[in-house]
Amino acid sequence: ExxxxxxxxxxxxxxxxxxxxxxxxxSGHTSVYWYQQALxxxxxxxxxxxxxxxxxxxxxxxxxxxxxxPNYSSELNVNALELEDSALYLxxxxxxxxxxxxxxxxxxxxxxxx
Amino acid sequence: xxxxxxxxxxxxxxEGEDFTTxxxxxxxxxxxxxxxxRPGGHPVFLIQLxxxxxxxxxxxxxxxxxxxxxxxxxxxxxTQTTDVGTYFCAGHSGAGSYQLTFGKGTKLSVxx
Numbered sequence: 001e002x003x004x005x006x007x008x009x010x011x012x013x014x015x016x017x018x019x020x021x022x023x024x025x026x027s028g029h030t031s032v033y034w035y036q037q038a039l040x041x042x043x044x045x046x047x048x049x050x051x052x053x054x055x056x057x058x059x060x061x062x063x064x065x066x067x068x069x070p071n072y073s074s075e076l077n078v079n080a081l082e083l084e085d086s087a088l089y090l091x092x093x094x095x096x097x098x099x100x101x102x103x104x105x106x107x108x109x110x111x112x113x114x
Numbered sequence: 115x116x117x118x119x120x121x122x123x124x125x126x127x128x129e130g131e132d133f134t135t136x137x138x139x140x141x142x143x144x145x146x147x148x149x150x151x152r153p154g155g156h157p158v159f160l161i162q163l164x165x166x167x168x169x170x171x172x173x174x175x176x177x178x179x180x181x182x183x184x185x186x187x188x189x190x191x192x193t194q195t196t197d198v199g200t201y202f203c204a205g206h207s208g209a210g211s212y213q214l215t216f217g218k219g220t221k222l223s224v225x226x
Contacts, residue, residue, distance in 0.1 A: 035216075042218035043157070043202065056213050090156055102147065103204075103214065105156040 002027065004106035006091050012112045013081050021076045021109045025093030031055075032074040033094070033103060034066060038087040046089075049074055078111070086113045116141050118205045120217030128225050133190040135220035137203035144206050146179055146186045147214065152199040160188075160201075193224050 005024045013019050025032050034046040045058035049068035063079040072093075078085055088108045094101035117140040127133050137146065145164045149157040161170055163179035163186060170177045176189045186205075190197055200221045204214040 043216040045213065045216070048213060092157075102159045102162065103149075103157075104159070107156050 004091055004093050004104050006089075006106035006109050008109055009107070010110050010112070012114065014114050015081055015083060017081050019078045019081060019085075019111055021078075021089050021091075021111070022073065023075070023091030023093075023106060024073045025091075026104055029093035029095050029104070030072055031094045031101070032068055032072065033092045034074070034076050035090045035092065036060075036087045037090055037108070038084075043090065047076065081113045083113050086111060116205070116207050116215045118203060118215045118217040120203055120220055122220055123218065124221050124223070126223045126225060127193050129195060130192050133193050133197070133222055135188050135201050135203075135222075137186045137188075137205070137217050139184045139205045139207075139215075141184070141207045143183050146183075146206075147204045148177060148186075148188055149202045149204065149216075150199050151202065151219070155199075157202060190222075193222070195224050195226055198222060198224050 007022050011019055031050040033048050035043040036046055037043055046060055047066050048056045052068050066076040068074045088110050090105050090108045092103040092105045094103050119138045121136050145162055147162045148160040150160055151157045161177050166183050167181045168179040174191045178187045186203055200219040202216050202219045204216045206214050
């Protein structure tokens with residue numbers, strides 16, 4: 001069974017540009033979560049999608065947005081990139097929404113903003 | 115909102131020594147999960163605790179959930195170099211909240 005896949009693995013952008021990150025969940029999983037992990041820091045919750053709808057949003061500015069497609073894959077868009085957006089962006093999936101669901105993480109997309 | 119605090123932030127131990135990381139929540143949790151992230155890797159699920167006072171073991175790892183379901187701990191006996199990584203706890207408060215809140219993690223270094 002394929003795990004959670006993320007692309008690209010690495011992305012280098014300059015300030016002011018836009019970045020798009022993609023995530024394919026485990027087959028059968030309907031929930032997708034996005035987390036930001038800046039160097040040496042913990043996991044900061046960004047967005048949660050389930051069945052195509054945004055279910056919750058973390059404390060991030062509106063330039064962080066995303067969507068979930070009918071096949072449950074998801075993309076994260078970051079507009080007007082700032083230097084502090086440089087981080088590892090992790091996507092995770094779970095089967096539906098319940099606090100007991102375990103998250104399976106992808107390998108992440110490392111975004112570098114110059 | 116719900117906060118999950120984890121201590122210590124860093125721990126350096128000699129190989130063979132024991133290690134413990136503690137997790138405390140500002141609210142009562144319906145369950146708590148533990149994840150491990152190896153250097154350069156991504157978080158991987160270790161275990162979930164649901165019941166008050168629950169204790170679970172995985173080889174040299176012992177996980178506990180407090181009686182009040184507001185704290186948890188992970189204890190590693192006789193650390194090995196393969197234990198190196200960051201250990202995260204993540205809590206779910208229930209009450210209509212379907213989202214895990216992660217602690218900031220404890221980074222474990224093992225000196226051979």
